[in-house]
Amino acid sequence: MEGSSDAVFVARVLRGDVEAFRVLVERYRDRYARYAVHMLGNREDAEEALQDAFTRAYRSLARCEDPERFGAWLFRILVNRCRTIGARRGRRAKTFVVDEGALLDAAIDHPAESSAWREEIERALQQLRPEQREAFLLKYVEEMGYDEMSQLTGVGVSALKMRVMRACERLRELLSEVHNA
Amino acid sequence: MREDDELKIQRIARELREPVRTSASLDARIMRAVRELPRHAQASLWARLTTPRRVTIMPLSWGVLAASLAMFALLGAAHVSQDVHRAAAPIAKALFPKSDKAQPAQRVQFVLVAPDAKKVAVVGDFNGWDASHADFQAKHRGGGVWSVTAPVPVGHHRYSFVIDDSVWVADPIAPRAADTDFGVPNSAIVVQQSQE
Numbered sequence: 001m002e003g004s005s006d007a008v009f010v011a012r013v014l015r016g017d018v019e020a021f022r023v024l025v026e027r028y029r030d031r032y033a034r035y036a037v038h039m040l041g042n043r044e045d046a047e048e049a050l051q052d053a054f055t056r057a058y059r060s061l062a063r064c065e066d067p068e069r070f071g072a073w074l075f076r077i078l079v080n081r082c083r084t085i086g087a088r089r090g091r092r093a094k095t096f097v098v099d100e101g102a103l104l105d106a107a108i109d110h111p112a113e114s115s116a117w118r119e120e121i122e123r124a125l126q127q128l129r130p131e132q133r134e135a136f137l138l139k140y141v142e143e144m145g146y147d148e149m150s151q152l153t154g155v156g157v158s159a160l161k162m163r164v165m166r167a168c169e170r171l172r173e174l175l176s177e178v179h180n181a
Numbered sequence: 182m183r184e185d186d187e188l189k190i191q192r193i194a195r196e197l198r199e200p201v202r203t204s205a206s207l208d209a210r211i212m213r214a215v216r217e218l219p220r221h222a223q224a225s226l227w228a229r230l231t232t233p234r235r236v237t238i239m240p241l242s243w244g245v246l247a248a249s250l251a252m253f254a255l256l257g258a259a260h261v262s263q264d265v266h267r268a269a270a271p272i273a274k275a276l277f278p279k280s281d282k283a284q285p286a287q288r289v290q291f292v293l294v295a296p297d298a299k300k301v302a303v304v305g306d307f308n309g310w311d312a313s314h315a316d317f318q319a320k321h322r323g324g325g326v327w328s329v330t331a332p333v334p335v336g337h338h339r340y341s342f343v344i345d346d347s348v349w350v351a352d353p354i355a356p357r358a359a360d361t362d363f364g365v366p367n368s369a370i371v372v373q374q375s376q377e
Contacts, residue, residue, distance in 0.1 A: 014221045025211050034201040047207055055214045061221065118196050125197070140194035154349040168190050175193070 010067035013058070021058055028071055032078050038137055039082040040089070041126040049085050053078040076152055079134070086130050124174035128167050131155075135163035136171070286332035287372050291317075291342070293352065296325030298344045305340030305367075307333045312343040335374050339367040 006027070012020035029050065036046035057064070057074050064073050125133055138149045139160075146157045153160070291303045301319040308314040319327040319342075339358040341349045351357055352368035 016220050018216055018220060019212075021215055022208065022212055025208055029203060029207060029211075030200055033203045034198070037201045038197055043201075043203070046201075047203060047210075050203070050207065051211050051214060054211045055218065058215045059218055118199075121193050121196055137197070140190065141197045156345070156348045159348070168186070171193060172186060172189055175189070 005068055006070035007067035010061060010064060010070050013061055021054075024070060024074075025054055028074055031071075032075060035075075035137060035142060036078060036082055038122070038125060038141065039130075039133060040086055041122065045085050045089060049078060049081040052081045052085075056081070079138075079152060083130070083134070120175060121171075124171050127174060128170055132163045132167040132170065135160050136167035139164045285374075286334045287375060288330050289333045289370070289372060290328060290330040291319065291340075291352070292326065292328040293319065293342045293350070294325050295327055295342075295344055295350075298325075298327065300345050301327040301329075302343045302346075303329060303331065303340055304343055304349075305333075305338050305370075307338050307340070312346060333370070333372045335372050338370050338372065340370060341367050 006024065009020045009023050013024075032053070033046060033050060036049045037043055040046050040049060053074060056077055057070075064070055066073070125136075128136065134153070135149065135155075138144045138152070139146075144152070146160055149155075149160050150157050155163075293301055295301055298321075301321075302312045302314070303317040303319065304310045304312050304314075305317075308317055311317075316331045317329055319329040321327055341351055343349055355368035355370060358367040358369040
C-alpha cells in the first residue's frame with residue numbers, strides 16, 4: 001500500500017482517513033527538506049516551512065486538481081512558504097547563520113574536507129539574492145526545466161534564465177574568493 | 182558559460198543534491214498539526230461515528246436551541262407547518278447569507294504601469310483566472326500605463342495582472358491577499374454595493 005500512487009492516499013484523506021496523510025508526509029518530507037534548508041539556510045525555518053506547507057496542503061486537499069501530482073502541488077506550496085518565511089526572516093535580521101545542526105549532519109556523512117566545501121557552498125548560497133537562490137536551486141538542484149520553473153514561480157522564462165545566470169556568476173565569484181583567500 | 186565554469190557549477194549542484202536530514206520529531210509535529218484541523222467533509226458516516234473527536238459545547242448555543250424547541254412546542258401541531266415555512270426564510274437567510282458573488286457587479290478600473298509590456302490582462306476569482314477573458318484585456322493608454330474598466334461582482338476578490346501571457350504580478354498599489362499558497366502573490370479588492 002505504501003507504494004501506491006499519491007492519488008490513493010489523497011482519496012483516503014478526503015474520505016476522512018487522516019492517518020493516510022502520514023504516508024504523504026513520509027514520502028515528500030526529506031525530498032523537500034533539501035530545498036527548504038538550502039533556500040532558508042537553517043533547519044529551524046526549513047522545518048517551519050515544511051510543517052506549514054503540509055498543513056496547508058491538508059487543509060486545501062480538495063483543491064488539489066490532480067491528486068496523482070500531489071507532490072508537485074505540495075512543492076508549489078512549499079516554494080511559496082519559503083518565500084514568505086524568507087521575507088519575514090529578512091526583515092528580522094539581515095545577517096544569516098548557517099545551521100550548525102545541518103552542518104553536523106553533513107559532517108556525519110562526509111569527510112572533513114568535503115564538509116568544509118559544503119559549508120562554503122552553503123555560505124555562498126545564502127549570499128545570493130533570494131530570487132536568484134530560488135532559481136538556481138530549482139534549475140540545478142531540483143533539476144527542473146525552465147518551462148516547469150515558470151509555471152511554478154509565475155516568473156517568465158527569460159527572467160528565470162537571467163536569475164540563474166547571475167546566481168552562477170555570483171557563486172563562482174564567491175567560491176573563488178574563498179579558494180584564493 | 183565556459184566548460185570549466187559549468188563543471189564548477191555542476192560540482193556545487195552535486196553537493197547540494199545530497200540528502201538533508203530533518204528532526205526525528207518533524208513527522209509527529211506535522212501529524213499533530215494536521216489532526217487539529219477539521220476532518221475532510223467526504224468522511225464516511227461510519228468513520229465519523231467511530232472516530233473519537235473533540236467536541237466543544239457552548240452554553241449560549243444550547244440556550245438558543247432550547248429556546249427554539251420551546252417555541253416550536255408552544256406553536257402547536259396545527260400551526261407548525263405554516264409557521265415553519267414562514268420562519269424558515271429569515272432563519273435560512275441569517276444562517277446562509279446570500280453569497281457576495283450573486284450581488285450585482287460594479288465597474289472597477291484596474292491600472293498597471295508596465296512600460297515594457299506588450300499585453301496586459303487582469304485575472305481574478307471573478308473571471309475564473311482566465312487571462313484571455315475579453316472583458317479584462319487592458320489597453321495601453323500611453324507612457325507605459327495600462328488600464329481596463331470591467332464589471333466585478335460585489336464582494337471580496339483576489340486578482341493579479343498577467344503581463345505578456347506569462348508573468349503574473351500583484352497590483353503594486355493594492356493590499357496583498359493573505360492566501361498566497363497556490364502560486365504567486367495576489368492582490369485583494371473589496372467591491373461595494375453602489376450607494377445610489
